[in-house]
Amino acid sequence: MIRVAIIGASGYTGVESIEIILRHPGAELTYLTALESECGHAEDVFGRLKGRCDMQIEPLDFDKLTGLADAALCCLPHKVSMGFVPKLLDAGLKVIDFSADYRLKDISVYEKFYDVKHTDTANLENAVYGLPELFREQIKGADLIANPGCYPTGAILAIAPLLKEGLIETDSIIVNAVTGASGAGKNPSSKFHFPNMNENLFAYGVGSHRHMPEMEQIAGEIAGSKVRILFQPHAGPFDRGILSTVYCQPKEKVASEQLSQLYQNFYAGEAFVQICSNTPAVKDVAGTNYCHIFVTCVKGKIVSFSAIDNLVKGASGQAIQNMNIVFGLEETLGLK
């Protein structure tokens, strides 16, 4: 039984992680922490947990943590996380970190997009990007996993086969994505106030979203060369899911059937990536760790569609998939 601590348990990815671990046959919750102002009995913090999780969410105490957990799901925000991760590692835990702090290998890019000095470059070097379908071998032996961003997960899975096979112009990629509103996190804001967000849809982060350099870095690693991505996020009036519609220019004419076959082969044996024969729907993956993909050619361009649940495959589910790999459990345990 893997003993799991959730650091930063009071947000949406925290409660999602709690619910998955509660059903997980090979893991158990042993420690839940949050900022003092957000602590309390788990049932009181989240009405959903009533009768399901008789634990306190308490301020993080490293003395208490030592010996109490084998793995930490670190759900802290960007910039905050890197202050805690070194101590979690020192306490002997395997750490799956949900923030962006260990994703970007180029410190200058990190510091530009997150506008803060990186304070843990030592661990950054050893962190492994936790997209199992692409980096499973490195994940196996890692102590620190940088759990991917929600948008990069959907976008990269949608185009990895094309990048790997060198089929596309690497400066032609446009990722048009729409996220559900849970992507904005739990803190109330005017934009996501129900009477404003309901029946609404808008683009944001034009040219400046922090997931853009993350996509470019990982895409570049897969392609083996620099990749340039125009990433345009939107927010829509639903809770869960990201639909990514990715447009790119093939180097040479390619048939839809070839693409479909390529994707089938590339993701053969992958439990959580499903190649569909038609466009995917976010509702089909909501609440699951699955990614549905459809790829085709339209007017000389390749269009690839992917759907994930931003809180599951885009966050907590993928983290636990990573945890399963790190601890040598069946990768799908607790996630099917």
Add this chain to the structure above:
Amino acid sequence: MIRVAIIGASGYTGVESIEIILRHPGAELTYLTALESECGHAEDVFGRLKGRCDMQIEPLDFDKLTGLADAALCCLPHKVSMGFVPKLLDAGLKVIDFSADYRLKDISVYEKFYDVKHTDTANLENAVYGLPELFREQIKGADLIANPGCYPTGAILAIAPLLKEGLIETDSIIVNAVTGASGAGKNPSSKFHFPNMNENLFAYGVGSHRHMPEMEQIAGEIAGSKVRILFQPHAGPFDRGILSTVYCQPKEKVASEQLSQLYQNFYAGEAFVQICSNTPAVKDVAGTNYCHIFVTCVKGKIVSFSAIDNLVKGASGQAIQNMNIVFGLEETLGLK
């Protein structure tokens, strides 16, 4: 052309009022005010108004107001309003006040439910409750209209004929109502944060909602005797509308057809109250000043259903209906 000032223009009832007046053939906006922190060009405060309303929303300046407007739609919150209304009246304006400050005639009830001392009892005495279908004659000559609460509008219209005719036990009334989320106002909160409110439904204000004494007062005036109402509000995942389902005990057995006929007669000639032959739907009245009502008997009880738009018939539309009456315009002008 009635010149209209909107005091407190930066909230949901403010912009709703602005949009109605913009289409109103007999009225024009001359002054828009708000708290300093919420001021700016109307287009910037409300994206909806882009190209439609070339006016500033500015801090209220009584010197400027004098001579600039004939009517004030006062959209300020409870407790705040009574600090401004006397000055608006002194400036010679007819005032339609959206707050509760001039609705409750019994000061002790007001002070108990709103937990504040009433500071303008002089005007309170002369204020007329602005439910035109019941108090049209008084409204005609009034200087100060207390625009009804959204819930009381729906509930009272649903049972007024029964009260007037003395058909029901006046201590048997249960008002079960569900409001759309715009009823919570524009300020972000955790409960109404989209990912929390979406796909949700809950009851609130159990036994303590401030619209309960308001309903009881008006129902009592109509019945000519004390009325006791158990009012239970709920909030649902939609923008606009209140559906009230009202249960009451008839004094004597009564047939559904009789009730329907009674309601048809009671509301004959009322443009905005429509008696339906089946249960009303909030979507049918959304964006309109109409109230749809269906009344019937079930298992010995009378059940009356009413649907209104909480921001229109439940607020801004009704205010402008009152304004039309006060100024001798056709009552439906700008509202059909």
Add this chain to the structure above:
Amino acid sequence: MIRVAIIGASGYTGVESIEIILRHPGAELTYLTALESECGHAEDVFGRLKGRCDMQIEPLDFDKLTGLADAALCCLPHKVSMGFVPKLLDAGLKVIDFSADYRLKDISVYEKFYDVKHTDTANLENAVYGLPELFREQIKGADLIANPGCYPTGAILAIAPLLKEGLIETDSIIVNAVTGASGAGKNPSSKFHFPNMNENLFAYGVGSHRHMPEMEQIAGEIAGSKVRILFQPHAGPFDRGILSTVYCQPKEKVASEQLSQLYQNFYAGEAFVQICSNTPAVKDVAGTNYCHIFVTCVKGKIVSFSAIDNLVKGASGQAIQNMNIVFGLEETLGLK
């Protein structure tokens, strides 16, 4: 490992049952059936199941079924079910039937409300009403379970302690409930067409809903005397959940604290019924088998609120809870 056949797998309760059994550690799917026109690979019938359920949904063949399953979750519609259940029992299966065909003990009531002759009165007599919190002992030994209706589940759990203790006037009960739109089933209709149902809320089935006699029968069994219930259902713009707001008249004055204590005691040890200290929210129980209840006194009346997921505690989850009981498994297996 309990081998489970799902009869009528192509609807909403079918796929919900499939998903629960897929995660259930003590049960496995062995047979999925549907009308010929709705058959196909499970993945093609339900996009959600892609990669998760490599089975065909096929027309029911009793020869094939025999020996292939221990339990049947019979998700057929009312009136259709009683044509299949006798054969499922003859094939030696324990049957949990989702329809109303085995719920109403008074055949004349059944025949009046469902407008059809009952063709399996023999099995009707032995069927046990599958509300585990109230009828657990009878369920244990039963071959045929009549899985309760969604509305009756929420309503009865909300008032069972009051009925059992004889605290309320049994002709005073009003059940005001709002269901999510999945309650209407999978067949498209004008009322539930997205652009009609979205942003809408309405009452239906006034005085005539088929769950009314079901509530009255079960309530009567609990109270030990005839109970009369005015049940008014509504449909709202969300997928899952039923919020029941139940009003009743206490025989004698009672304090809210007493009621709360009574409920705590009555449901002590019940995993899936949680007594809350404030009004429940449907989103907290969505996707779970839990029922959240809050009870209090308002103006001399008792008001009890309950929230369930209509597809889980109101259908598939409760069915599997019943299955667990019948087969001697831990009652919460696969459901926490």
Add this chain to the structure above:
Amino acid sequence: MIRVAIIGASGYTGVESIEIILRHPGAELTYLTALESECGHAEDVFGRLKGRCDMQIEPLDFDKLTGLADAALCCLPHKVSMGFVPKLLDAGLKVIDFSADYRLKDISVYEKFYDVKHTDTANLENAVYGLPELFREQIKGADLIANPGCYPTGAILAIAPLLKEGLIETDSIIVNAVTGASGAGKNPSSKFHFPNMNENLFAYGVGSHRHMPEMEQIAGEIAGSKVRILFQPHAGPFDRGILSTVYCQPKEKVASEQLSQLYQNFYAGEAFVQICSNTPAVKDVAGTNYCHIFVTCVKGKIVSFSAIDNLVKGASGQAIQNMNIVFGLEETLGLK
């Protein structure tokens, strides 16, 4: 007073047109028609119209029509419309046709995409494409207006200045658009059944949507050369609105400020097109005839965003804007 007949009044664009004309100070409804199976009193066909429109919707009778109306808003479906329009013209009416039957000038393209022989090529030749911001002069004198498709309206307005100025590579345009569910029309279907469409988002019509050739034709007319557009529509869980995100390759480097200025100039004096300083939101234009546009440069590409209400600027509102122009009324009458 322009007398308006609405042909095909029983659908979403029909009722939208009715509501706009009811508020229109220079037009009145004189005739409403529909298929026999969808006829009845307007109030019974649309609950929204109760008390607002005391007219029958009746089967179309050309004898009755003659002399009764000056303009026909023809809301019939594609392929059906061309059977009626010639007779409406013969009856002396100005016709604004909502279908695609008179939009595509190349008959072979029409016949390929709509899979039917065109039966009214004579009138097709004289039909004017009713996008006032681009073709106002031609509209003025026209007898037959082909009211634009909803997607083309949003997409063309988003890029017209770029096409007109020859700033972009005309084979580089990608239109990624998301429509609200009312775009699917009023007929219930599985995809748009509330429990399926709610909380969902998906792409459809990949490479095959009928609005693609329409966009290409109009874009080509504006550019003065062949234009190639990759158009990818999506459907989202809201009633009204289309958000178009258009990507294109500038011929030469261009600054965001230049683009913004270009658009300001191009649409100067246009009441219904508003150039924004940030990304538009569909909720800001819902229920209005406005189009909000934001244009900028990202990573060497131009990205232009536009938001319209698909039922207003994308259908009924634009039709009435056209009607105003044809009859020499103020263009914005009834639409502000």
